[in-house]
Amino acid sequence: MYQKRFYRDYMRPDKLTHFTVLDRESDLHISAKINLEKEAKKYLNRYRNDIKSYGDKDTKFYKSLVPMRVSSKAADIVKHMARAARLAKVGPMAAVAGALSQYVGLELLKYTNEIIIENGGDIFIKTDIKRKILIYAGNSPFSDKIALSISPEDTPLGICTSAGTLGHSLSFGRADAVVVVSKDTLLADAAATAVGNIVKEAHDINKGIEYGTAIEGIEGILIVIGDRMGAWGRIELVKP
Numbered sequence: 001m002y003q004k005r006f007y008r009d010y011m012r013p014d015k016l017t018h019f020t021v022l023d024r025e026s027d028l029h030i031s032a033k034i035n036l037e038k039e040a041k042k043y044l045n046r047y048r049n050d051i052k053s054y055g056d057k058d059t060k061f062y063k064s065l066v067p068m069r070v071s072s073k074a075a076d077i078v079k080h081m082a083r084a085a086r087l088a089k090v091g092p093m094a095a096v097a098g099a100l101s102q103y104v105g106l107e108l109l110k111y112t113n114e115i116i117i118e119n120g121g122d123i124f125i126k127t128d129i130k131r132k133i134l135i136y137a138g139n140s141p142f143s144d145k146i147a148l149s150i151s152p153e154d155t156p157l158g159i160c161t162s163a164g165t166l167g168h169s170l171s172f173g174r175a176d177a178v179v180v181v182s183k184d185t186l187l188a189d190a191a192a193t194a195v196g197n198i199v200k201e202a203h204d205i206n207k208g209i210e211y212g213t214a215i216e217g218i219e220g221i222l223i224v225i226g227d228r229m230g231a232w233g234r235i236e237l238v239k240p
Contacts, residue, residue, distance in 0.1 A: 016114060023048055026100055031116040036108050043107040047100055050075035064091040077103050080186050087215055088190035090197075097122040098160050098189025105156070105185075121161040122192075124185045127152050133159055134240050137177035137224040148179070148222070149236040158185025162196035174225065175199040180212060181220035181234055191215050199223055205230035 016031040021040040026048060030040055054074050055061045061070065061078070067086040070078055078092075081099050085092040101117045105124035108115050116131075117124045123133065132147040150157065162178045178196040182188035191212055199208040205223045209232045212221040220233035231237070 016116070026119065028100070028104065029118045030108070031114075032108060033112040033114050036111055039111060040104060040108060043104045044100065047077050047103045050077050051081075051096065051099070054078045061092055064093075066091055068092060081190075084184065084186035084190040087187060087217065088194040090190050090194045094193040095186040095190040098124070098158055098185040098187075102156075102158060102185035109156075121163070122185065122189050123159040124156065125150060125159065126156040132238060132240060135177060135179065135222070135224070138163060140176040140224050141227050142224050142229055143176070144240065146237050147240040148181075149238045154234070156183070158182050158188035160185065160188035160192040162192035174201070175208075175223055176226065177222070177224040178208065179220075179222040179235075180218060182218050184217055187215070187217050191218055195221065195223070199225055202226060202228040 016033060017035050018031050019035055019037045021028045021030060021037060021044055023041065023044045026044060028040065028044060054070065060068060067089060068082065070082040077099050081092045081095040084095040097119045101119045101122050101124040105115050105117045105126065109126055114128050115126050127150065129152055131150050133150060134144060134147045135142065137143040148159065160180050163176060175196050178192050178199060180188045180192040180195065182191065195208045195212045198204055198211055202225050205225065205228060208223050209221050209230055212218050213232055220235040222231045222235050223229065
């Protein structure tokens, strides 16, 4: 069932063109120097089909909540999802939103030098100027009151969010927002799920950060639950 991404009302980066691309369950909100809707649809369809072709043959790929091996003949995006999931110790579909954001984003960088793709709270960004990423954290008092500052020299970058109190993605935790930053958007997505599963109460914040920092390739973690917040690594918080 389609869910309106109300937070997108705030996502209007200056001097960029904004458009949305849909393909079945996938819903990509894209900002770029020019309108690349036609190209984005082509690449989204290609990479979705790569995932679907593999998952239809090996249904465990869709259902597994733990890492699993995939065929050496699988498409690159499928292998990448499995690799990210293995590092975070979750199932491969925990990386699917980040996978589509990054793979489509890298293709679109052939046509534009700036791209921001948001897919269900998972972002792939390449920017030429400093930008702010607003943090939406449900009913937390921090929600919409803080933002991540992203410097152009740190991009391309993946910024992925998992939440146990909102959205339709599976989470076993109760965090209002777990944000993970990595050069690998798939890894950020999988790690956000893994850390989010751990955080059920405010006292779990440190435990979640310890888990996330042990994953090679993670550059920053932000956890928000109620009126408590914890951060580690490359997390620069600013006013929206």
